[in-house]
Amino acid sequence: MLKSLFGRKREPLKNRVEFCVSNEAYAHPDVYDVLEQREDVVVEDSGCNSYCEICECHYYALVNGEPVVADSAKELLEKIEEELSLNPIK
16 A cells, blocks of 8 residues: 555656736636647646736736736747746756
């Protein structure tokens, strides 16, 4: 029994991109749907992330806990992909 609990192979860690459900980027298919298709990313929805000043004026997401901000959905996706390439979870 102990072997079955501790002998399991662990899945590799994945990058985490979190969207506030109040932000425009949350429902934007150019960002959300594209990221969901990536194998190395887990996309999560959350309530308020306490970045209200950013949230009401810009598109934003938390990438591995760090806020990424842009003025358009396309720019946000580019910045998220840049952040994932520069600071991936290993």
